[in-house]
Amino acid sequence: DIQMTQSPSSLSASVGDRVTITCRASQRTTNYLNWYQLKPGKAPNLLIYGASTLQSGVPSRFSGSGSGTDFTLTISSLQPEDFATYYCQQSYSIPPTFGGGTKVEIK
Amino acid sequence: QVQLQESGPGLVKPSETLSLICTVSGGSISSYYWSWIRQPPGKGLEWIGYIYYSGSTNYNPSLKSRVTISVDVSKSQFSLKLNSVTTADTALYYCARGRDGYDLWGQGTLVTVSS
Numbered sequence: 533d534i535q536m537t538q539s540p541s542s543l544s545a546s547v548g549d550r551v552t553i554t555c556r557a558s559q560r561t562t563n564y565l566n567w568y569q570l571k572p573g574k575a576p577n578l579l580i581y582g583a584s585t586l587q588s589g590v591p592s593r594f595s596g597s598g599s600g601t602d603f604t605l606t607i608s609s610l611q612p613e614d615f616a617t618y619y620c621q622q623s624y625s626i627p628p629t630f631g632g633g634t635k636v637e638i639k
Numbered sequence: 640q641v642q643l644q645e646s647g648p649g650l651v652k653p654s655e656t657l658s659l660i661c662t663v664s665g666g667s668i669s670s671y672y673w674s675w676i677r678q679p680p681g682k683g684l685e686w687i688g689y690i691y692y693s694g695s696t697n698y699n700p701s702l703k704s705r706v707t708i709s710v711d712v713s714k715s716q717f718s719l720k721l722n723s724v725t726t727a728d729t730a731l732y733y734c735a736r737g738r739d740g741y742d743l744w745g746q747g748t749l750v751t752v753s754s
Contacts, residue, residue, distance in 0.1 A: 566740045575643070575744040576733065587742065619684055623739035627699045630684040 534559050534622050538631035544639040551607040553634045555620035560600050564624035567596055567605045570633075571616045579618075580605065610636070641666035643734050643745035651728075651752050657721040661734030661745060668692050668715045672738035675708060675719045677730040678747075685730075689738050690717055697738075724752045 535558035545551050555565065563583035570576045578587045580596035583603055593608045607614055615638055620631040647659035661673065675687040688698035690708045698706045702721070710717040721728060729752045735741035 564739075568741075573746065575746045576735075576741075577744075578740070578742045581740050581742075621684070621740070626697060626739070627701075628686045628739045630686075632683045 533627055534561065534625055534629050536620055536622055536629050536631040538618075538620055538634050540634060541632060542635040542637060544637050545610050546639045547610055547612055549610045549639075551610050551614075551636060553605045553618055553620075553636075555598075555603040555605070555631050557601045557603075557622055557624075559624075561622045561624035563599050564622055565596070565598065565603045566621045566623055567594075568619045568621065569614075569616045570619065581623075607636075641736070641743055643736065643743060645732060645734050645745045645748040647748060647750070649749060649751060651724055651750060652754055653725055653752055654723055657719070657724050657728060657750055657752070659719045659732055659734075659748065659750070661717050661719075663715040663717075663736075668710070668712055668717070671736055673710065673717045674735045674737060674741060676733045676735055676741070676744075678733070679727070679730040687719065687721075691738075726752050728752050 537556045565583040567580040568576050584596045595606050597604050617633045617635045619633050642664050644662045651657045669692045672689050674689040688708050690696045690710050705722050707720040731747040733747045734745045736743040
């Protein structure tokens with residue numbers, strides 16, 4: 533299985549901050565990398581697929597980059613509704629595997 | 640819009656079978672892959688398996704011996720059965736649309752394995 537490692541595991545930030553989350557794969561996944569946002573009691577939300585393509589309806593302050601083994605999710609200006617946990621996931625090989633998550637908390 | 644809703648018992652005894660249903664509303668179950676994903680308390684996400692609307696399946700090798708996913712197109716439902724459960728199977732179980740990337744999810748249902 534491909535192991536996905538996210539960092540940091542948590543961070544504190546203020547509204548308006550630029551936030552960057554990184555994800556590293558144990559093997560090359562080309563650009564088969566997705567990002568999700570999870571909030572308690574709500575359905576998870578796909579943010580980015582194919583490493584850098586914004587899912588329909590997702591605000592443009594979210595962006596993704598990277599290829600191969602190293603990927604980044606960036607929130608350009610953190611909004612109150614963005615406090616959540618974020619997960620990367622590789623879709624290059626079966627089984628699909630997820631990172632450990634990054635919890636974004638209010639500073 | 641299309642919505643997914645998980646349903647099933649919230650408590651299962653050790654060694655018994657966990658059974659969940661995902662109902663797809665507001666859209667067609669046909670022509671899509673449908674997956675089950677779980678999250679144990681305080682831990683990360685784990686893919687369980689997927690089914691195509693035609694019935695073909697693929698399971699996580701770590702669970703393959705205990706998992707069955709089936710589909711009922713006429714009811715717009717797909718289901719999960721996990722047998723011989725232990726406390727390690729306690730988790731929030733999600734159904735989702737997609738084979739290896741998931742653009743639509745249910746809210747999840749908590750299943751606790753306990754005697």
